[in-house]
Amino acid sequence: MQKKLFMKYLFLVCSLFLFSINLLTAQKEYPKNDFIAPLNIPLRLAGNFGELRSNHYHAGIDIKTQQKEGLKVLSVADGYVSRIKVSHYGYGKALYITHPNGYTTVYGHLKKFSKEIQEYVVKKQYEDESYEIELFPTINDLQVKQGDVVAYSGNTGGSGGPHLHFEFRDTETEHIINPILFGMDVKDSKAPVFQNILGYTLDATSQINGQQGTYQLNFSRQNDGTYLTNKINASGILGFAVKGYDSQDGSYNHNGIYEIEMQLNGTPYLNLDFETFSFDESKQINTYIDYPRYINKHQRFQKTFIDEGNQLSIYNLKTNQGKLAIEPGQDYTVTILLKDIEGNTTKIYVPIHGEDKPISKPYPDTKTNFYLIANRDNYYEVDNASIFFPANTFYKNEYLDIKKEDEVLWVHNTEVPLQDYYNLTFDISHIKDSLDISQYFIASLYTNGSPRYENTRLKGNTLSTRTKNLGAFVILKDNTPPTAQAVNFADNQWISNYNYLTFKISDALSGIKSYRATIDGKWILTEYEYKNNTLTFNCEDLTFEGSKHKLELTVTDNVGNSTTFTRTFFRKY
Template identity: 45%
Template sequence: MKKFTLGLLSLFSTFGFTQENYPQDAFRSPLDIPLILAGTFGELRSNHFHGGIDIKTQQREGLPVYGIADGTITRIKVSIWGYGKVLYVAHPNGYTSVYGHLQKFSPRIEEYVKKLQYDKKSFEVEAFPDYGELKIEKGELIAYSGNTGGSAGPHLHFEIRSSISEKPTNPMLYGIDIPDATNPTLEKLFVYPLSDNSQVNQSREKVQVNFSRQPDGTFLASTVNALGKIGVGFVGYDRLDMAANKNGVYAVSLSVNGKTYCSYDFESFSFGETRYINTLIDYDHLGRYRERIQKLFKSPGNYLSIYEELYNNGIIEVGEGLSYNLQLLISDFKGNKVTLNIPVEGKKEEIKIEKEDDRTDYYVIAKKPNNYDLGGAKVYFPENTFYEDFYIDLKKGQDTVTIHRNTVPAHRNFTITFDVDKYPEEERKQLFIARLDERLNPSYLNTYKRGNTFTARTRNLGTYTLAKDTVPPTIRTKNFKEKQWLNNYRYLSVHISDDLSGVDSYSATLNGEWILMEYEPKTNTLTYNFDDTILDKKQCVLEVTVTDNVGNTSTLATPFYRN
């Protein structure tokens, strides 16, 4: 960075950050409101790091979104999942800005997108305009904030990427200022024995260690008695000013007797490596307790590039009779930090908690393909599906297959195949492979049907079954009634849903002509804007057809009147 306060520079030196010179005055804010974050860059999410910052929009949609600099729109996408409605703008200085979960685009961009949607007769579209075709200026209105796609509430997802590598970088590195004078919070500390003969506080399993605040503001952990190879993990978060929500921390460092063993930060990462987040966290702990422990040691299969320093993969080798002072330092972007000192004594003790015996009849070798025939069902794991070798629990029931527990992460898709020979041909049309949740509710998996076998691909361990869907989707009007006069209505709203296999596709016509209806699966709503069509009839008929994932279809035809 070009500009540092002395305090920030000192902190970055402590962590050993190596940062590029990021432009500090090239970009303006994408919103004209005080910036308060709902999510920080690099935050730990399900199977990925957060690739941008989430800016709160005062709990509402429709705030103007502005281009942060001169540029040209290189990509536009409309999807019911992911970023929803999203814009990608390339700038002359080699960066690309991304604006996600938008409610709608500015008028000229909206016109471009709607033409494409009507040409393709599809709400979901993706376009890559020619370079220079859709130029924008710094501060130009380009969209309005929303809640589309995989968003859980109104906000703007904002990214800055390299236009060449597409690697995202922390937007706060570019002079975008977010007030923050609050130290991160350290919630829990864990110490792991990392070999068969290692021990921590009389245990072969990981141990939670208590700590307390000291008069100087640092924290001191209870003395840890250990022997052999050990590692450290923590649970923590950061809070920014004017926001109660928990955010991810920016940088972490662990030293042993003054020597840095592990340090990493969230300056940048590659989307191609983001799923390796499951090696940074204790995934088994996440699956059991829904809590993310960040590890300060590198596990097998971890190819993350976020590490600034790494000695002995962060593994500490404790010798009998020796003393060690471990120091954990956690920082946010503004340099606020929390320090925890962990005294460790090399001491052999009587073991009271042995390592859990997880042996089963099946053993997965991670670097080789593994194929299991369970009788009536098969499970195939390609090489490198998993990060390390382990005993896997496989069970075949009546039309169910249980594949271990969701406490082991899969990096690649594996396949589940069911033999459906016992089902009549006609009945197979309504069958599909589903994953059962903890309450045994089925969720549809894209099922490939070939001859007497059904196959699905997934990256989630758990229980799978053959499910049957015989009920077509439901369709009903929301904001109008049959044969109603709708002169003052701006839009039509229709509810669609399918309770089992889920909605696969839909289409709508008005007086026999295809119309664009925007689909919001969070509310099961289709919406049509009357501005899209000039009606030449007083009596109109809206016809909506919905098909679920096994082919069951429903159609609703609703007449109404409009001058």
């Protein structure tokens, strides 16, 4: 009888173990032979899929373009151009190609499109009189074959240097998928680099070496390449977070780690990877990292426990949400494995001895008069300001520090992340400046005190904004118009051999809202590059009659101040 019970128990343990292993290694099979690389150069990555970025996960891979622009970008398979977006920010000039096997590829930060696509886009831009445009061609408009040149690499939008941003998406669900899983050949023989580890006490009675809160663990590298922390004495509910990066062969960029696994006494306890996720959940990154640490020290630590509000789908295993219950008198070994997509692995061992110790540094008391319930609407009034937080603006319940000091409104602090926008309104009826009231706006303050324009609406005697920023806010006035000047030509100059006309535009306070340029009264397409405050006009875009032409450029800031710049030039088209 005892033998039968033992065999049943052994069978159950083995089944659970095999289930865990299968769960951790399960991965959908993606077509690896259907696609070619989007560039005809060895693939070296400046950024990889799932990499931690400001308020989001990186949705693709950033392919280095040998520090230059203008490389031919290829369609990785047959399909059709299903979307084109041209923006000052974000992906800049971006192309979306839908393929018949259920996937869509995305190419971002482009310098320009191929001839046929470029003509299609410019025609629409002139029809709409707008540089920024979003188009959805039909299946018959712009068909492409595998290997066709569809664009040229660039540095447009929110790019910090020349590269190609490249994505795979499930066409039906719009989920983004790691491009390396589709057979993109990126050499990687190096294991991830481990940099640091933190411990956390996760309830009011837990402690690490007599301290509560965040605890820095000391560690050393062992002869076998693994890492070992000093033994900690602890009790209660604990969690850990690690800091590290991965890099591929031929590249020294600090890229993201593909997979993190935590084991407790040799048994898998938590596992996550960056195979795929949805855009909707990308903002959950602020619950995944140690957000206060990121704000204060600009260090991104990845938690191996699931904090309140974290709804990410990247977890394959999450025993007890990754939180460890440490009992007095027991010994534990926590193993954290950092893996890249090729399986190269770095191991960190954390020995723990369960021991009750008196708490010398307890949690600070953070209670205030304002307690926010995260899953419902919350409304507050302070002096001449009102604050409305819609339900689920915050990830979890919070005591808020809201106060008015002189002319500064403090809305809690920047260490707390938000997952959505909230409404902030100021009554400015006390301002006796009725002629220029439209020149006032709401600004948030950076930590160094410099202002940042918040998208402000004026209605009657109130200014309001929707923002995702916490911290300090003030009301400012901007009565200085933007500046505009020509860079590469003078008034009354012949420019027959010029390919481009370039202008410099800027605004010192509220920022540029719009610009409009015409030649002989006809709207012209100018490309705005916010990174260096330039506007560029391609002289080949249009044909004008005669040789003498008048150019007029009007630039308007966010509160309505405007500047009109005029030049006469001579050119035979």
